[in-house]
Amino acid sequence: MLKVLNVARRVALLLVVVWTVVSLVTLLIELVPGDPAVATLGEQATAEQIAQFREKHGLNRPAFFFTYARDEQGERHLRWHGAENRYVDYWRGILHGDMGNSFRTDRPVLELIAQRYPATIELAVAALLVAVAIAVPLGVVAGTRRGTWLDNLLSVVALVGISLPGFVLGPMLIYVFAVRLGWLAPSGRFEASDIILPAVTLGAALSALLTRMVRSSVIEELHEDYVRTARAKGLGERTVVYKHVLKNGLIPVVTILGLQLGVLLAGAIVTEKIFNWPGLGLLLIDDGISKRDYRLVQGCVLVISVTYILANTLTDLVYRRLDPRIRLQ
């Protein structure tokens, strides 16, 4: 019963946060200096064209339930508009799967986003895999050889990995592997090998973080009684570590992974820009913000945020199930 209540509370918080995020995004577009219509159509547009544009995108309706705008005489009045306003429109739209049409290309925003979404997920998952593939072996090595020069060296490498930002590491990798060695393409998503550099760039910071975690986890587990028992039984060190220590040691790592998926999504924006990877982040920056397509920006920010929130909430719920120590509380 308590568990159901907890889950219900978590979900309720999730809904409230999502509602806030959507509202914020909807209202942010109102803060744009200048007229989106003019920004899109240009200064030369006729009054008629502008009016048409505003009508098409619902910009001629009031912004919110009430507004406090100036009228023709320049005086401010508080006016009530009821439910016929842009805020409600956008909500109504979302609940029907309609995020409006791109100001620039007139195509449905949902369609544009759906087209690019898989590429971003692909990148995030690949980065996660790279991070785990690097962190687990290195963390185990560092943990089992604690205090040695190897451990210290790996600590320094991990530190560098965490502090080297993606937009520094990425271009450096491009320089080495694309420009000098010519082994990989510098950008784009055409061949299967094109994912390597972006995934490594995005996963580097995470792999450094995970390595440190695996290391401390391994160190902690190595002190447990069951390890002494296993060794006393005569099991080889390798078996002890990989079969027993790792299984327990990975629990905190798995939970971190889930939380980090959200961070990866945010980092993916920069990585996509560096490698021209055609995902949501690139759509947001190049097609949305650069081209002043605010409707598109709205949709992208919304989708990325909600994905991030969902990933975090899911992880939170799963984590409580996974760690028996939490479950039994």
Add this chain to the structure above:
Amino acid sequence: MNRLAIFGLVFVAFLVLVAVGAPLIATHDVGATDLAHRLLPPSGEHWFGTDATGRDIFSRVVFGARISLRVGVVVVAVSAAMGVVIGAVAGYYGGWVDRLISGYLFNVFLAFPGLLLAIAMVAFLGSGLNKLIFALCVIGWVGYARVMRGQVLKVREYDFVQAARALGASDLRIIFRHVLPNAVQPLIVQASLGMAGAVLSEATLSFLGLGVPPPAPSWGVMLEEGRDLSTLAAAPHALVIPGVAIALTVLAFNFIGDGLREYLDPRQRAR
């Protein structure tokens, strides 16, 4: 204090000197293009070489330090002030105020990937230094608020605070005289990490074209200019040097923050 933190302090001190003395240290005019001498490697004339339009990289890096530190300091100062006030209110008054702030507000701000919120704000409000600083403050205040709230909750229950209240001390006095002095230490840790974050965020946003607009010599902008393939092939140092500058600065502030945290850990103090 551990060695890394000391390195951090030394580096930051050095950086501050460079930033403050930028007009004296820089060897060339930051905006002076010279297309006849583009993409030169480091030399006696141009200590860090030149970029794609012939501008001196050393001078630009030096002035870039100014931008990074200025943005960092302002963002940390403002967001710390905001966070401390909000956190103090939440912790001290408790009840629905606390539930609203720490239950709802914290969660909403933390639910967003920080960078995305900053990007969204700059996207809609427009770019420019002040708007950048504003956006970074909006995403930065939560850390300080949480620390302050935690401190207030802790100190609120102490006997001497109860006594002060019984004697009629005002809420404000209690917060200033009793809570704040204790809170300063973890707040400084938060500020150091906040500096690292602010410098990184400024560089990231400038890299994306959403921060300080070119031709300002922000390190992020220099990175974006340096990663163009033809520039990169001919003059990789145009990318590497600002990149290393950013990395070292972020690293230094992180070291300081981590070092301070370790140093202030009560488990260590008992030694």
